[in-house]
Amino acid sequence: HPPPTNTNPQLNMSGSDENGSPGGAPSKPEEAQQTEHLNIKVTDNNNEVFFKIKRTTQLKKLMDAFCERQGKSPSSVRFLFDGSRVQATDSPDTLDMQDGDTLEVHQEQIGGSA
Template sequence: MKDPGVQHPILFLLLSVIYHVHQLLLLVRLSASALAHNLDPFKAANRFPSPPSSLFPSTTMADSGEAPAAVEHLNIKVTDNNNEVFFKIKRTTQLKKLMDAFCERQGKQPSTVRFLFDGTRVRPEDTPDTLEMADGDTLEVHQEQIGG
C-alpha cells in the first residue's frame, strides 16, 4: 500500500498550509494582546527566558558626547507559586497593564490576587519608575486571603 502523502500530495500540501496559517494567526493574536497591554509581544510569549542584559547594551552614547540615556524599558519577572512570566515594560507605564495581562494569561481575576515588590503591595497606578525598579526585578503574586 502506498503512503497516503504520496497518493494525495495536494491534500498534504493543503493541510500543511492550513496548519502554518493557523500558527501565524495565533502569533498575531498573541502579539495584538501584548501590544494592547503596552508589552513586548516576544516577552509576553514567554517561550524562552530573557537573554542576559549584558548581551544588549541598555544605554547609548549620543553623537554629541552627552551622558548615556536612561533605559526606557525594563524586563520584569512575575512569579506566583507555579509560574514565571517575563514582561518587557516601559518605565512610565502603569503596572496595571502588566497585572491585567498576567491575570488574563493565568485565568485569574485581578481582584483575587495581590502583587508585591520587595514585600510591599503594588498599586495599579504604580510604575517601574515610582517603585524604583531595575531591569530583571521580580513581582510576586499572592492569592488574596480574606479573614482574620
C-alpha cells in the same frame, strides 16, 4: 509561610542575571537612562512570566495581562515588590525598579472562615 527576611532580594538572583553584574547598573547612569523598557519577572510560585514594559507604564497593564494569562481575577491576587504591595497606579519609575526585577503574586485572602 513568612516572607524571607533578607532585605536585598537581588543577592539570590545574581546567578540568574543575564548580564552577570547585578551591582553594575548604578555606576553607569547614562546607560540606565537609555533603557526605556524593563524586563519584569512576575511569579506566583507555579509560573514565571516575563513582561517588557516602559518605566513610565502603570503596572495595571502588567497585572491585568498576567491575570488574563493565568485565568485569575485581578481582585483575587495581590502583587508585591520587595515585600510591599504594588498598586495598579504604580509604575517601575515610582517603585525604582531595575531591569530584571521580580514581582510576586499572592492569592488575596478572601473570607474569614478557617
